[in-house]
Amino acid sequence: MKKTRVQGVFMRGRDLATLNLDKGNSVYKEVLVKDGKNEYRMWNPKRSKLGAAIMKNIRGVNIKKGDKVLYLGAASGTTPSHVSDIVGKEGYVFCLEMSARVLRDLVFVAESRKNMFPILADARSIDSYKNMVPECDVIYQDIASPQQTDILIRNCDEFLKDGGYVYFAVKSRSIDVTANPNKIFQEVEKRLKSHFKIIDKKRLEPFKKDHMFFVLEKKRVLNK
Amino acid sequence: MIKTPFNYGKEVFDSPKSAVEQFLKKSGGRDKDFIDSGMKIFKNEDKLRSFLHEFYLLMTKQRIRESYTPDILASHLINSSEEIDKIINTFYERASEIYGLYRPEKFKKLDIQKLIKNIEKEKEGEEGDMGFYLDKKTLILLKSYSKQIKELIKLREEIVKNIETLMNSFAKNLSKVLGEMLAAKIISIAGSLKNLVNMPSSTIQVLGAEKALFRHLRSGTKPPKHGVIIQHPIVAKAKKQDKGRFARTVASKAAIAAKIDYFDGEFIGDKLLKELEERR
Numbered sequence: 001m002k003k004t005r006v007q008g009v010f011m012r013g014r015d016l017a018t019l020n021l022d023k024g025n026s027v028y029k030e031v032l033v034k035d036g037k038n039e040y041r042m043w044n045p046k047r048s049k050l051g052a053a054i055m056k057n058i059r060g061v062n063i064k065k066g067d068k069v070l071y072l073g074a075a076s077g078t079t080p081s082h083v084s085d086i087v088g089k090e091g092y093v094f095c096l097e098m099s100a101r102v103l104r105d106l107v108f109v110a111e112s113r114k115n116m117f118p119i120l121a122d123a124r125s126i127d128s129y130k131n132m133v134p135e136c137d138v139i140y141q142d143i144a145s146p147q148q149t150d151i152l153i154r155n156c157d158e159f160l161k162d163g164g165y166v167y168f169a170v171k172s173r174s175i176d177v178t179a180n181p182n183k184i185f186q187e188v189e190k191r192l193k194s195h196f197k198i199i200d201k202k203r204l205e206p207f208k209k210d211h212m213f214f215v216l217e218k219k220r221v222l223n224k
Numbered sequence: 225m226i227k228t229p230f231n232y233g234k235e236v237f238d239s240p241k242s243a244v245e246q247f248l249k250k251s252g253g254r255d256k257d258f259i260d261s262g263m264k265i266f267k268n269e270d271k272l273r274s275f276l277h278e279f280y281l282l283m284t285k286q287r288i289r290e291s292y293t294p295d296i297l298a299s300h301l302i303n304s305s306e307e308i309d310k311i312i313n314t315f316y317e318r319a320s321e322i323y324g325l326y327r328p329e330k331f332k333k334l335d336i337q338k339l340i341k342n343i344e345k346e347k348e349g350e351e352g353d354m355g356f357y358l359d360k361k362t363l364i365l366l367k368s369y370s371k372q373i374k375e376l377i378k379l380r381e382e383i384v385k386n387i388e389t390l391m392n393s394f395a396k397n398l399s400k401v402l403g404e405m406l407a408a409k410i411i412s413i414a415g416s417l418k419n420l421v422n423m424p425s426s427t428i429q430v431l432g433a434e435k436a437l438f439r440h441l442r443s444g445t446k447p448p449k450h451g452v453i454i455q456h457p458i459v460a461k462a463k464k465q466d467k468g469r470f471a472r473t474v475a476s477k478a479a480i481a482a483k484i485d486y487f488d489g490e491f492i493g494d495k496l497l498k499e500l501e502e503r504r
């Protein structure tokens with residue numbers, strides 16, 4: 001198992017992995033690999049957009065041990081579990097998800113991962129979970145919603161610290177099924193520019209079709 | 225938003241923040257960020273983390289339970305009944321092909337009920353001029369098939385009864401206008417009664433024709449005139465050129481009915497159905 005440029009992310013041959021925080025258990029039937037006294041979980045980039053973005057050498061993935069992460073659209077916990085590995089046991093991953101059915105699966109993952117904190121709520125109604133999320137170092141968003149850019153900006157205004165990082169997966173078809181993906185990504189980028197510094201962006205082919213992954217930094221508010 | 229009071233020891237809180245704040249009040253201070261605040265009370269981050277972890281899990285579990293609505297079960301049941309229909313049909317076709325090898329003269333006229341009855345009475349041996357000799361092993365197999373099909377039909381009937389009761393418990397107006405089965409189907413495609421209520425009736429009209437709708441949006445083919453609403457007797461029986469218009473009327477009544485059901489209104493299903501029948 002070799003270290004990569006990305007903190008907390010490892011490689012075996014050409015495959016990604018993270019150090020398993022919850023030894024002996026896998027989350028989505030991913031393979032567990034022992035190396036010395038460490039155990040790693042292989043990370044399938046077809047199942048995880050963050051994994052795909054790292055495979056495509058995106059710059060700026062910089063989630064640190066001990067970070068507080070707000071994860072919007074956590075679903076059943078596939079990518080959140082790798083983020084949980086990366087921030088380690090001193091970190092916090094607040095896993096927000098609107099669908100009770102998929103969050104039900106994540107609850108079992110969170111039971112044995114002490115740094116995962118599930119929240120059943122809609123990312124559009126910040127008031128309903130304002131009291132459950134502290135100021136965060138990182139916001140990760142992967143929700144298939146036409147208003148996803150708006151939702152991201154509002155959550156970052158509320159919860160992300162100045163200079164905090166954002167990982168944002170955009171699926172063009174969930175914004176408009178008929179329009180040209182490139183056009184949609186351009187429009188999204190235009191909106192993002194007024195709130196964030198764009199560190200990098202990558203299309204996720206061949207792992208995911210018609211997806212763009214952005215790494216953003218929240219602009220620091222000067223003269224505060 | 226659902227408010228779930230959370231019990232921790234003797235105290236009741238509705239969020240981690242309020243929990244930490246109440247602890248904090250006792251210890252005298254106040255802080256913006258509840259994790260920093262919590263540290264002042266718990267002193268030790270592991271203890272704080274365990275408290276928060278337990279808190280979020282319990283709260284989320286309670287919220288998941290509270291999010292249950294009867295339309296979720298209704299959707300599973302209506303989809304299940306359609307799946308069982310397909311399974312029954314597949315079994316029936318295969319069993320009658322096998323049966324036809326031995327009793328070709330009878331095979332032609334057999335619908336599903338007759339096939340079951342025939343197989344039940346069947347005995348080992350040869351019949352007619354074309355059929356193979358029906359041996360004991362195959363006979364037992366055929367009887368198993370017919371037993372399974374009978375069981376599946378019974379299961380389907382039970383499911384239908386459940387759907388009818390369930391639908392009338394939370395969507396009685398919609399059930400009256402569309403019939404329980406179609407009402408359940410429409411809710412399942414919409415995702416929930418709540419989603420259905422938020423849809424314009426022009427969308428309800430084409431629910432279940434998503435493929436044709438996307439094709440229309442993408443490449444300008446003709447838009448669909450109706451989705452599953454075509455199963456409604458008024459639309460199904462209409463002449464071809466009237467189907468679109470009737471589908472629209474049925475959809476608009478369904479939209480009204482769904483809204484009344486969702487907002488716990490009274491029963492005006494009879495009136496809606498009468499208006500529907502007069503309008504066509």
Ligand SMILES: C[S@@+](CC[C@H](N)C(=O)[O-])C[C@H]1O[C@@H](n2cnc3c(N)ncnc32)[C@H](O)[C@@H]1O
Binds near residue numbers: 072073074078121
């Ligand atoms: C593509 S899945 C996320 C998969 C996950 N990020 C992973 O890689 O493991 C998108 C999720 O966003 C959720 N979602 C959509 N809109 C939402 C909203 N407004 N608030 C919260 N979650 C939402 C959906 O229920 C769905 O589970």
